[in-house]
Amino acid sequence: MSNKNDIVKEVENVVIKFAGDSGDGMQMTGSQFSDTSAFLGEDLATFPDYPSEIRAPQGTIAGVSGFQVHVGKNEILTSGDKADVLIAMNPAALKANMKWVKDGATIIIDIDNFDNKHYKKADYVEDPLHDGSLIGFNLIKAPITMLTRATVKYLGLDIKTADKTKNQFASGILFWLFNRDIKFGEKYLKERFKNKPILVEANIKVLRAGYNYAETIEALNTTYQISHTGERKGVFRNITGNIAAAWGLLAASERSGLPLYLGSYPITPASEILQELSKRKHLGVKTFQAEDEIAGICSSIGASFAGNLAITSTSGPGLALKSEAIGLAVMTELPIVIINVQRGGPSTGLPTKLEQADLMQSLYGRNGESPCIVIAASTPANCFEYAFEAAKLALEHMTPVILLSDGYLANGSGLWKIPKVANMPKINPPFAKANDPEFEPYRRDPETLARQWAVPGTPGLRHRIGGLEKEDITGIVSHSPLNHEKMVKLREEKVQRVAKYIPLQKVFGDESGNLLVIGWGGTYGAIYTAVRDLRNEGKNVSFTHFNYIKPLPENTEEILSKFKKIIVCEINMGQFANYLLSQFPHFNYTKYNKIQGLPFMISELKDKFNSILEEK
Amino acid sequence: MENIKIDKLSKKDFQVDQPVKWCAGCGSYSILSAVQNALPEIGVKKEDIVFISGIGCSSRFPYYMETYGFHTLHGRANPIATGTKLANPDLSVWVVTGDGDSMAIGGNHFIHTLRRNIDINILLFNNKIYALTKGQYSPTTPFGGVTKTSPDGTIEHPFKPGELAMGAEGTFFARVVDTEPKRMKDVFIKAAQHKGTSLIEIMENCVIFNNKIHSDITGKEVKDDNQIYLEHGEKMIFGKERNKGLVLDGLKLKVVTIGENGITEDDILTHDAKSPDDTMHYLLTRMTLPEHPVATGIIRSFDVVNYGQLLQEQVDYAKETTKINTVDELLNSGNTFILK
Numbered sequence: 001m002s003n004k005n006d007i008v009k010e011v012e013n014v015v016i017k018f019a020g021d022s023g024d025g026m027q028m029t030g031s032q033f034s035d036t037s038a039f040l041g042e043d044l045a046t047f048p049d050y051p052s053e054i055r056a057p058q059g060t061i062a063g064v065s066g067f068q069v070h071v072g073k074n075e076i077l078t079s080g081d082k083a084d085v086l087i088a089m090n091p092a093a094l095k096a097n098m099k100w101v102k103d104g105a106t107i108i109i110d111i112d113n114f115d116n117k118h119y120k121k122a123d124y125v126e127d128p129l130h131d132g133s134l135i136g137f138n139l140i141k142a143p144i145t146m147l148t149r150a151t152v153k154y155l156g157l158d159i160k161t162a163d164k165t166k167n168q169f170a171s172g173i174l175f176w177l178f179n180r181d182i183k184f185g186e187k188y189l190k191e192r193f194k195n196k197p198i199l200v201e202a203n204i205k206v207l208r209a210g211y212n213y214a215e216t217i218e219a220l221n222t223t224y225q226i227s228h229t230g231e232r233k234g235v236f237r238n239i240t241g242n243i244a245a246a247w248g249l250l251a252a253s254e255r256s257g258l259p260l261y262l263g264s265y266p267i268t269p270a271s272e273i274l275q276e277l278s279k280r281k282h283l284g285v286k287t288f289q290a291e292d293e294i295a296g297i298c299s300s301i302g303a304s305f306a307g308n309l310a311i312t313s314t315s316g317p318g319l320a321l322k323s324e325a326i327g328l329a330v331m332t333e334l335p336i337v338i339i340n341v342q343r344g345g346p347s348t349g350l351p352t353k354l355e356q357a358d359l360m361q362s363l364y365g366r367n368g369e370s371p372c373i374v375i376a377a378s379t380p381a382n383c384f385e386y387a388f389e390a391a392k393l394a395l396e397h398m399t400p401v402i403l404l405s406d407g408y409l410a411n412g413s414g415l416w417k418i419p420k421v422a423n424m425p426k427i428n429p430p431f432a433k434a435n436d437p438e439f440e441p442y443r444r445d446p447e448t449l450a451r452q453w454a455v456p457g458t459p460g461l462r463h464r465i466g467g468l469e470k471e472d473i474t475g476i477v478s479h480s481p482l483n484h485e486k487m488v489k490l491r492e493e494k495v496q497r498v499a500k501y502i503p504l505q506k507v508f509g510d511e512s513g514n515l516l517v518i519g520w521g522g523t524y525g526a527i528y529t530a531v532r533d534l535r536n537e538g539k540n541v542s543f544t545h546f547n548y549i550k551p552l553p554e555n556t557e558e559i560l561s562k563f564k565k566i567i568v569c570e571i572n573m574g575q576f577a578n579y580l581l582s583q584f585p586h587f588n589y590t591k592y593n594k595i596q597g598l599p600f601m602i603s604e605l606k607d608k609f610n611s612i613l614e615e616k
Numbered sequence: 617m618e619n620i621k622i623d624k625l626s627k628k629d630f631q632v633d634q635p636v637k638w639c640a641g642c643g644s645y646s647i648l649s650a651v652q653n654a655l656p657e658i659g660v661k662k663e664d665i666v667f668i669s670g671i672g673c674s675s676r677f678p679y680y681m682e683t684y685g686f687h688t689l690h691g692r693a694n695p696i697a698t699g700t701k702l703a704n705p706d707l708s709v710w711v712v713t714g715d716g717d718s719m720a721i722g723g724n725h726f727i728h729t730l731r732r733n734i735d736i737n738i739l740l741f742n743n744k745i746y747a748l749t750k751g752q753y754s755p756t757t758p759f760g761g762v763t764k765t766s767p768d769g770t771i772e773h774p775f776k777p778g779e780l781a782m783g784a785e786g787t788f789f790a791r792v793v794d795t796e797p798k799r800m801k802d803v804f805i806k807a808a809q810h811k812g813t814s815l816i817e818i819m820e821n822c823v824i825f826n827n828k829i830h831s832d833i834t835g836k837e838v839k840d841d842n843q844i845y846l847e848h849g850e851k852m853i854f855g856k857e858r859n860k861g862l863v864l865d866g867l868k869l870k871v872v873t874i875g876e877n878g879i880t881e882d883d884i885l886t887h888d889a890k891s892p893d894d895t896m897h898y899l900l901t902r903m904t905l906p907e908h909p910v911a912t913g914i915i916r917s918f919d920v921v922n923y924g925q926l927l928q929e930q931v932d933y934a935k936e937t938t939k940i941n942t943v944d945e946l947l948n949s950g951n952t953f954i955l956k
Contacts, residue, residue, distance in 0.1 A: 035951065038953040039953055041955050191951070233955050235948065235952050235954050235955075236952065236954075236955060237947075237950075237951060237952045237953065238953075247943065247946065247947060250943045251943050253943075254942065254943045261702065261703050263695070263699055280946075281930055281931045281934035282934040282935050282937075282940060283940070284931065284935070285931075286702055286931065288698070288702060290695060290728075291695075291724055291728040292724060294692065294725075295692070295694075295698075295724075295725050295728070296695075298689070298692045298699065298725075299695045299699030300699055301696055301699065302668070302697060302702075303699035303703035305686055305699075305700055306699070306700045306704040306707065307703065307704065308704075310699070310703075325692065328688060328689055332686075415953075418947045418948060419947070420944060421943045421944045421947065422942075456663070456664070456666045456684035456707055457664055457704055457706060457707060458663060459661075459663045460663070462662070462663060462683055462684050463684065464678050464679050464681075464684075464685035464686070464687065465685070465686055466678070466687025466688065467687060467688060467689060468687060477679065
């Protein structure tokens with residue numbers, strides 16, 4: 001496509017960071033680029049990096065909003081450590097992101113915003129264009145604002161609207177830089193602004209202007225081509241973890257034949273689940289935005305009592321508020337799914353950043369012996385499958401299930417091969433039969449130990465349940481010491497037996513060896529990629545990643561026993577390592593932890609694993 | 617629902633074979649009996665009735681009812697009942713709660729349930745004391761009340777549940793005393809028929825920790841003079857001699873005597889429980905001794921569409937108008953990439 005006959009470099013993957021003010025449309029530009037990649041058969045992962053303030057002051061570091069896109073021909077599992085290309089719409093965006101770009105990266109800036117006024121807002125003491133800090137980078141100083149305004153002048157738009165198309169100028173440069181057909185970018189804009197023809201026209205004009213600009217200037221003498229393998233076949237979509245989780249629940253509703261009820265309260269970064277499901281009334285969904293976190297889960301427990309597939313969604317502080325109610329669901333043995341999209345804590349903590357520090361809260365954060373199933377999704381797309389699994393386990397085993405996600409999975413996106421819901425397993429809750437003379441509220445299935453679900457409205461099954469300890473089988477209130485001990489053990493055993501119904505744990509790499517790397521939840525992509533790279537270098541390292549946490553898969557101990565060293569990597573102080581230690585105290589666990597509100601970088605993991613492999 | 621008479625049911629159908637474990641002389645016994653008398657007349661099948669309670673003496677109620685029952689968490693019966701009713705609108709859902717359960721720990725849920733107008737019936741047992749925990753003051757304990765945690769008298773101003781209900785846009789509020797089984801039964805039946813949140817405050821005696829707390833309105837000698845039992849469309853007349861009544865004096869209610877100062881029955885206000893405007897209901901709810909009698913009966917019963925009906929309408933409309941009828945169709949809608 002380049003008609004300058006310049007160098008075309010073949011690359012396997014590329015990381016692009018779009019950064020600007022929160023109103024600059026960086027997420028849109030990023031999505032436009034990643035959608036194009038998907039059309040071209042590439043894999044992708046994206047991650048937004050937005051400030052917790054809605055509109056922090058323009059031009060300041062606090063106001064910088066970013067969107068990172070990682071695309072390539074192979075399996076892409078993270079949004080990338082550092083960027084190959086940075087688009088910085090102002091000095092603050094440049095300053096905030098300099099430590100996240102690779103050496104020698106291409107940096108495209110809107111030169112029109114690089115003046116003293118903007119330097120001051122970004123707290124630059126010296127002019128970054130002349131202080132030597134950009135030496136070694138391929139810096140493209142594009143007059144984006146000026147050329148954008150000139151391009152759309154004929155449409156007579158006001159300055160504010162005209163400036164909103166600036167991101168398309170940057171996009172145009174990228175389309176040229178990566179040898180992409182501009183028609184994909186235009187298609188995206190036609191879809192995005194389908195009810196506003198004037199915006200379609202303005203944005204397309206600016207996109208083309210950016211493309212033509214890139215083609216003309218001397219500074220860009222190298223373009224990149226991502227090599228294609230053509231291996232990917234089928235129907236795909238780009239999906240975030242929160243949407244995938246919501247849809248997994250819808251699939252569970254369909255496969256169980258039960259209406260979906262969500263009682264919830266808005267909280268970052270989980271709110272999209274409530275928002276998405278509130279749009280799904282056409283599939284029979286009922287959502288209830290409660291007055292608080294407690295009422296959210298309590299209404300769901302009420303809906304579960306009445307026989308619906310009942311869900312609540314939250315983040316760490318909300319899970320803390322729900323803990324008493326989860327205990328009630330444990331005691332009354334009612335099915336409910338609690339989705340906890342973890343964020344940095346304690347307290348309000350880091351609402352928009354990721355952390356895996358709610359594991360202990362999920363396992364133990366309730367009064368009394370209060371076991372429930374705990375599972376964790378590990379990619380944005382598999383939030384679908386684990387949400388479905390959470391619902392299936394809750395309904396078939398009559399117990400609360402906590403599904404752990406995190407801010408990285410929830411807002412990050414990946415390419416997802418769309419499954420066929422009609423082919424997914426049926427979900428069969430143990431409903432009691434009307435007028436069953438044998439019915440007793442706490443009689444259990446001998447295999448699963450699940451009690452029967454006797455739903456109000458069913459003739460002949462009237463009974464009372466509640467938070468007070470109940471007598472085994474009859475469900476009559478009981479304070480008997482021996483009965484209590486028996487019931488405590490039965491509730492635990494019921495959860496442990498779920499191990500018979502979940503897949504065995506898998507190992508990536510050799511089944512035995514020098515080093516076993518362990519991860520759980522949202523860190524999968526980074527750890528997997530690091531281990532894969534090391535194995536490609538011939539290193540003796542294997543990896544096992546946990547999605548099922550309570551109960552653990554039945555072969556967990558066997559896997560752990562076959563390695564000389566074990567390292568557990570987590571975005572917390574070592575909660576899963578401590579949990580494994582409590583289950584299998586005879587192994588030694590090295591912990592690798594990061595608690596910065598940021599995901600693992602592949603490079604730091606590789607350095608750590610290498611240093612362990614080199615130890616004597 | 618109100619047109620279906622289910623003749624076969626009687627009080628006995630709602631009694632359990634387990635022992636009832638309230639203190640001897642507790643007001644809850646008469647409330648239980650009145651509820652069991654009312655249910656055969658609300659036109660609902662036995663298996664469609666659900667009792668949901670929080671924590672406290674009153675909240676043991678579901679264990680004593682031969683219906684579906686759920687004894688839940690302190691203060692949380694209202695949201696749990698909300699979920700049950702929304703999940704299955706065919707159920708007749710009853711919340712049993714107390715002044716500690718609903719006015720203190722569950723205060724937030726209480727006002728929001730009323731605000732949304734969820735179609736449930738809330739039986740609020742108001743004994744103005746924490747009884748299950750043995751005698752601490754509650755949010756309805758009178759100012760200055762001496763209890764285990766207020767040995768020098770409370771320095772808190774009490775809530776009137778009815779005022780909260782009006783403030784929360786409540787659509788049905790009634791007040792009854794536990795010594796009047798016939799009136800309780802009548803009110804419970806009307807509450808069941810109201811399609812929205814029905815709040816019934818039951819002035820209940822706690823024989824152990826707050827004995828005779830309501831005797832100034834329940835005592836045989838004083839009740840006719842100190843209580844006014846309101847009925848929709850009837851004059852606001854009370855008193856042993858049925859010669860006292862209520863009139864408006866500016867923005868206040870005033871007690872007058874018929875036959876004195878030229879007052880005739882025509883001057884007395886007529887009770888309109890069904891008025892959308894709750895100003896008069898609020899004034900009636902606020903009345904206290906000694907200036908006014910305490911209002912009992914159905915003070916407010918305003919028919920308006922409820923939350924569950926609106927939710928169902930939205931669901932039905934969405935189903936009728938959608939092009940996406942299955943999850944598979946949803947997954948394949950919008951921006952997908954077909955790679956061959």
